[in-house]
Amino acid sequence: MKPVLSSLLCCALLLLSAPALAQAQTGTIHGTVTAAAINDPIPLVVVTASSPALQGERVVQTDAQGQYVLSGLPAGVYTLLFEHQDFRAKARQNLLLSEGGTLHVNVTLEVSTMEEIVVTSGPAPLIDLGAIGRGVSGFFERLAGSGNKGSQGGTTASGPPPSNTTPPHQAPPPPERTALPPQQPFADMYFKSYGVNPTIDTEEERFSTFSVDVDRASYALARSYLERGALPDEQAMRVEEFVNSFDYGYESDPESPFSVHVEGFPSPSRKGYHVVHIGLKAREVSRQQRKPSHLVFVIDVSGSMDLENRLGLVKQSLRLLVNELDERDRVSIAVYGTTAHTVLGPTRATEKRKLMAAIDSLESEGSTNAQAGIELGYTLASEHFLEGGINRVILCSDGVANNGITDADGIWQRVRGQAARGITLTTVGFGMGNYNDVLMERLAQVGEGNYAYVDQLEEARRLFVGNLAGTLQVVAKDVKLQLEFDRKAVARYRLVGYENRMLAKEQFSDDRVDAGEVGAGHAVTAIYEVKLREPTPSFATLRIRYKAPEGGDSRLVEKELPASILRPAYGRAAPPTRLSYVAAAFAEKLRGSYWVRPLTWSQLVSLWEEVGEPLHDRPDVAELGSLIRKAQTLDRRADRFEQLVPVSTMDFDRVPAIK
Template sequence: MPSLRNALLCVVFLLAPPALADDGFGVIMGTVLNSEDRGTLSGVYVTATSSSMQGERTVLTDENGFYWLPQLPPGVYTLRFELEGLKPHARDIVVRLNQTYRMNVYLLPEGLGECVEIVGGSESVPWSTRPSSHGRSASPRESVAYTPPPPPSPYQLSRMQEDYGSGQTVAPPPFNSSDKAFLEMYFQGYGVNPTVDTETERFSTFSMEADTASYSLARGYLQRGVLPDERAVRVEEFVNTFDYGYENDTDAPFSIHVEGFPSPSRPGYHVLHVGLKAHEVSVAERKPAHLIFTIDTSGSMMQQDKLPLVKQALRMLVDALDERDRVSIVTYGTTARVVLPPTNVLQRDVLLGAIDGLQTEGATNAQAGLDLAYSLASANFLQGGINRVILCSDGVANNGVTDADGIWARVKGFAERGITLTTVGFGMGHYNDVLMERLSHVGEGNYAYVDRLAEARRIFVQNLNGTLQVVAKDAKVQLEFDPRDVIRYRLVGYENRILAKEQFADDRVDAGEVGSGHTVTAIYEVKLRGEPLDSFATLRLRYKAPEGGSSREVVKSLPARILRPSFASASPPSRLSYVAAAFAEKLRASYWMRPLTWEQLISLHGQIGAPLAQRPEVVELGDLIRRAASLDSRPDRFEAVAPLRLMDSDRVPRIE
């Protein structure tokens, strides 16, 4: 190390929300700053040593002064800060399982002494100091550095949001870049999948998921005139938001639809659209349900896009259920209480009265709310039916959540007994996306985000059967690429759903739950050696029946005939899925999407083709792309895509 001179440090040590930590590990993160001008210091060596791991872990702070040490086994660590011209400083930290610790270090002038402040509770991660792929942390799970755009113009704020299908026009709450609430939006980035040589690994395996929260969250940001947090963008959730019109296979649990075409953004590569649709269960065939709504009524839910929107959504749900179903309501603020015991939907006035009476109060004891909801579900378990806890919250938990491991264990234990958990997020500002997503996955449910009434209608009315009726558990997908035909490939998205190839056949591994009629779509980029003569890949789908038991497996070869000569010759669903994926990649500043300009993406959206192009949600996608383009200040370096002549076929080919 270079020679160092004396300096004194002030360390602020904070406990960040436990949900930010990697599963089975701990995380240490923080920022190194100059105490005189509060500026950040880059190039600081941060070294962690512990008897819990072999060797040492060293990173350098990035251009924002940020350092990140993920995947640390539990134990006692010595953290050492070193920079040329400054005195080295070391401090011990106890790292626990699934906890994230933040240590901010201020470099002080000589003679001011040393201070240490221990602060309990949560601490937001400022947008300007997040993990950066341009920094020098060695972790592959970093997010790209991001500087928030300037506050929106009056024109942008005056743009009204059309809540299509409802006949209502509402303006979203304005975004204020100085509002601390909007800085306290907790997200976790998982990096961007690399391109993989088939000679090294020909298997790509991931857990099936049909979540859509990320797209709605991004829309909420853009409707407020600001780009979304890059870590909030999960490509697969953008893609899975849209209905691609897959045919239902009445003779099989899943229908498989695959199509490929040359990539508009990556010369020499093909885009591979892989679509799976679960068997549809009719409304009459759906099992009776007991739904325990667990509603956050703490003070943070007072905003119009939080508790008032929850109440509107529940009123719509009451009308969508039938005489077979029962509803319970549990609320939690500082404490938890049962507002409505199990009540048949036919007692509509009683249900609506309980919903209308919901009011905000107190702190946020999410643990007490979930504990009470599960107790109510257990005591009123519906044999042979659907037993589902539905958490409606902004995800903030500032009271009562002291044992993350215990929460996960309880939620998982109830899921194994047949009481599953769906999480539905509401509101912007003081929002914890990480906690909401993790809870739904541990609880074997799904995660959605409601930014407006139309989204509530989509979740609670239009997709009610799929939300409630599970048709497959622990569903996994595996593609095996033939190295004779495929040189390399990249799975676009699903970064936090990746499985090892050995886990595909391991029935002990938890994976995705798929509801009635749910569709799961994945996008790959593949580089071919030439034109394949026969099949170039094999698709495997593995799942269990809703009741559990041994897994079943579906195997399909992907023939060369599904490859189209151009983007224009692909079906509208394949074009739409590519545009949705490319939009997400642009928003999260993916390295692989740099050659594609916003103008090109706008042009490609305009070429999706009928009948999809006329759908309100697809029209809105184009509007969101244009909004994002107007907010992104990075210069374009490529010419716009020329108009393409479209083909007549409007469906993704089905693999028989």
């Protein structure tokens, strides 16, 4: 492979490279924005498109005829946010844009009324106090002073906005981290924001669909920051990975591939809403039943890994794993620095001394040729493929590449193609500073594996010892969840987290759409906030679609969610359910989510204390309480927001419909 020198950022964020995007045919979303009361076009509406397929966000404004055009968009699922100072913001979600396709999306905006605020995907905007309470008549009166009458008696704008209006929103910077902000204590930490899910009106969309995620890297990253006396980067906080970091004691159902556990209670932070906890547990596989494995470790030994909490911790983690393997298993080790080479070919796990000697021999050298290492790992796995067994490449790295990346599309095709053959990819991240969370998560997602971040030996023990079968053996592929809310029972809902796993409702039944993998005994938990209308026997239907590990057509599991699972108070819910809410609220606080601003750190500490026995005796739950208190001492964002807009003056329950 011919090495190519390029900037650290372009290489480290190879998944976002221009050549990869340029090869795909792009599409267009366009439409017209009008005022609901009089059907006149609204100029200067800020239209923001967000999607996991995009680098950052795309922002345009409507013209004098209220029209907007978003062109050059890659295929994907989009959310559009429409904002104007005199109108209620509105979002259109789950817009599926095919490759080279065109979507025509018209919207009507209603007049803004006092205190009605809506926040959709993307960081919560600051509230324009001067705009609150202004009506549509005032808007058109001001506009008339500088505009021309339209042919239908309406008004259109020409030239710059009049001086007595607030300037339109500036286009926000892309959420992709391209430079180190002054407040961040660790250099070259690469993260990507996927926004914050909005509250959805069931009259407009009653289906909520997403791919499962069993990763927990985000929680370990947050812990690593806080243990070093710093707040974590908001962009690194993925709520679902906090929630899925804890064991809620679900029991498996021997008669079903998944057991379902549901419970709810009134929300401590959103008046009039209920928190609904939905947990799934995959079938267990005992240590004796686990399939034989060939594990190929691809280890980054470049100069950036030459630290005890990087390569040193990798070696400690591998020793733990080797001790858990038995005569059924084989291990290969490949390393990469400036070049890639094999340290140890396929070796039976019973040859402990030989394996330990190979691990001890690992030393740091050279630059970071990540692609060469990954290619070599797949070559070893392919040449020694274990029929009917577990074939997995395990990448241990800080995720940074500065040499040898030549074709972004090529590496994704390679990873995806090998996953289709049955060779999956797990990524395990190490290190603070010079770390690429974006790349590590994306590689695992494309490689149909899981992503972990190891900040301490205990995390490695959990991954490679306590949950070895779940880490290695997949029991369900392409697992998707869908909730269909009963409009008679539920007025509005919000999925807390899973922003980068959202799917359009049509994709739920489409077996061509990739989704998450679930290992043996793995649990998946999702948290919803729902606003109820009237008592009904059930309030939603849960559907789970999945494929067998060997592939084939998907299968469907369907469960009614009865209203009887809704408890009258937080304290009446089971301790594990309370714990899941505390974990979710902690992540929401750390990422600065609008929806938990009424919830203070002191209140969150109290909620953690109310989780109660016997969970408080568990080390991981005790650690959660300690981390919440550390964040409380470090966070000054709430103080700044309170000075701008006192939370006590805001009505977080009066959220307008999102269409």
